[in-house]
Amino acid sequence: ETGVTQTPRHLVMGMTNKKSLKCEQHLGHNAMYWYKQSAKKPLELMFVYNFKEQTENNSVPSRFSPECPNSSHLFLHLHTLQPEDSALYLCASSKERTGETQYFGPGTRLLVL
Amino acid sequence: ELKVEQNPLFLSMQEGKNYTIYCNYSTTSDRLYWYRQDPGKSLESLFVLLSNGAVKQEGRLMASLDTKARLSTLHITAAVHDLSATYFCAAANTGNQFYFGTGTSLTVIP
Numbered sequence: 001e002t003g004v005t006q007t008p009r010h011l012v013m014g015m016t017n018k019k020s021l022k023c024e025q026h027l028g029h030n031a032m033y034w035y036k037q038s039a040k041k042p043l044e045l046m047f048v049y050n051f052k053e054q055t056e057n058n059s060v061p062s063r064f065s066p067e068c069p070n071s072s073h074l075f076l077h078l079h080t081l082q083p084e085d086s087a088l089y090l091c092a093s094s095k096e097r098t099g100e101t102q103y104f105g106p107g108t109r110l111l112v113l
Numbered sequence: 114e115l116k117v118e119q120n121p122l123f124l125s126m127q128e129g130k131n132y133t134i135y136c137n138y139s140t141t142s143d144r145l146y147w148y149r150q151d152p153g154k155s156l157e158s159l160f161v162l163l164s165n166g167a168v169k170q171e172g173r174l175m176a177s178l179d180t181k182a183r184l185s186t187l188h189i190t191a192a193v194h195d196l197s198a199t200y201f202c203a204a205a206n207t208g209n210q211f212y213f214g215t216g217t218s219l220t221v222i223p
Binding site for chain 1: 117211213216
């Protein structure tokens with residue numbers, strides 16, 4: 001499979017659950033990103049990893065925990081989420097952290113009950 | 114913080130007509146990106162505009178950038194149904210962080 005893939009595509013979880021979102025890119029890129037897309041709001045950048053090192057954390061609550069074991073994989077670990085965390089979570093990658101075009105995955109639609 | 118505003122937020126247009134989507138941003142940025150998102154699908158990169166006066170065209174879509182006015186436009190020529198989607202612009206600041214607009218939902222009516 002090519003491009004940026006995300007699993008699962010849909011996730012329903014309770015507020016006490018722990019789950020993880022996975023992103024994998026097959027483009028040979030070195031930078032990866034997590035975004036949150038809520039209804040009627042702009043995409044919000046959550047985390048940035050460049051060469052496996054976290055370079056941005058945009059005041060994201062600690063109930064979201066990213067992990068980047070290598071340049072091709074990015075995880076978002078979720079625990080004790082709130083209903084307002086329900087959204088589409090998009091992963092993206094770019095060749096370098098230099099403002100080049102970001103390529104997006106299909107997203108994970110998350111519903112927190 | 115860089116703020117990006119798009120208008121209109123919703124656009125319904127007839128096939129064959131022309132229209133322009135506007136993207137304004139609040140502070141200095143010399144890189145502007147346009148994306149397309151179909152329902153239930155990911156964002157697809159359309160254009161990257163890297164300098165003042167840049168103009169790029171692909172099919173019925175043409176994007177331009179005026180960094181002095183802090184304005185980018187996405188012009189649609191002779192719209193067809195396949196262009197129905199949500200279009201996002203994003204501006205990058207000097208720290209290479211992307212700031213997205215809220216999107217313009219375009220519906221092309223036969």
